[in-house]
Amino acid sequence: MQLGRVMGTVVATEKAEGLDGVRFLIVQPLDRRKEPSGLPVVAADAVAMAGPGELIYFVGAREAAQALPETFVPVDHAIVGIVDAVEELRS
Amino acid sequence: MKIARVVGTVVSTIEHPAFEGRKLLVCDLLGADGEPDGSYVLASDTVGAGAGETVLLIDEGNSARQVVGLETAPIRSIVVGVVDEVRVDGGDWSV
Numbered sequence: 001m002q003l004g005r006v007m008g009t010v011v012a013t014e015k016a017e018g019l020d021g022v023r024f025l026i027v028q029p030l031d032r033r034k035e036p037s038g039l040p041v042v043a044a045d046a047v048a049m050a051g052p053g054e055l056i057y058f059v060g061a062r063e064a065a066q067a068l069p070e071t072f073v074p075v076d077h078a079i080v081g082i083v084d085a086v087e088e089l090r091s
Numbered sequence: 092m093k094i095a096r097v098v099g100t101v102v103s104t105i106e107h108p109a110f111e112g113r114k115l116l117v118c119d120l121l122g123a124d125g126e127p128d129g130s131y132v133l134a135s136d137t138v139g140a141g142a143g144e145t146v147l148l149i150d151e152g153n154s155a156r157q158v159v160g161l162e163t164a165p166i167r168s169i170v171v172g173v174v175d176e177v178r179v180d181g182g183d184w185s186v
Contacts, residue, residue, distance in 0.1 A: 001115075001133035001168055003101075032099070032117055032131045046165065047105050057101060057115070059131050059165045063152040067107055067165035080165050081106035086117065088099045089142030 001081065003030040006054045010042055025079065027048060027058055034086070041078035044068055052077040055083040092134075092175060097140050097147045101133055107109045109164035110135060116170060125177065125184030133159055134168035135159070145186035147172035 010056050011025040023045040031037040034055070043058050046067035050056050056079045058064075064078035097119035103110070114136040122128035132150060137158055140146045149155055150166045159166055177184040 002131075003133065032119070046107055049105050057103070059167055061152070061167065063155075063165045063167040065165075066152070066163050067109075078165055081101075081103040081110060081115075083101055084104055085102040086099055087102060088117075089097065090184055 001059045001080070003042070003058050003086070004028060004056050004077075004079070005030055005034075005036075006056060007040060008051050012017060015028040016074050019075070022068060022073075022075070023048065024082055025052075026035050027056065027077065027079065034088070041077045043079050044075045046073050046078045046080050047082060050079050050082055057083060058070075063087045064066065092171070093150060094177065095119060095132065095134075095146055095170075097120060097142055097144050097146055097170075098131075098177065099151075107165055109159070109166050113159075114139070116140060118146065118170065120148075121145070121184075123179070132168045132179045134170050135166060136170050138170060138172050139175055140170050145174040145177070145184070146170045147174060156164055
């Protein structure tokens, strides 16, 4: 999983079966210092509470679909948590 | 599996139920020389790993779900061990 920042929303009326009711957001992946890293992705919002500007974490690949109520769906990124804080540890 | 170093934690109140009750660790992935290679992974802890520790990390869904005992869950990255020692040609790592 990686950190990401929600940049916006995506609306699609025509989509694959099983995706009705799933919210899609544009997410900019971040490095661990919260700087943008790589290209934005479209992610399903599995917590149903993420909004633009929010710091979130998302899971990629096949596991993303497992975050949704219908698990056999074509989704490759899903937001699975909203970040309150990233705490750096000192050893 | 990958070798990583624990450098932080993520605090999250609103999260998918599959992540509840487990610490979410920020893990720097280590290169062949034992130094961070610039990439990182957020991984659920299953062994009680702590700050600065070198850990074994799985980044594959089936194994991760098996370890946490859930058949369906969006879990892919988990910490499954704390590394005591790594010996390689050209010098051991400091873990």
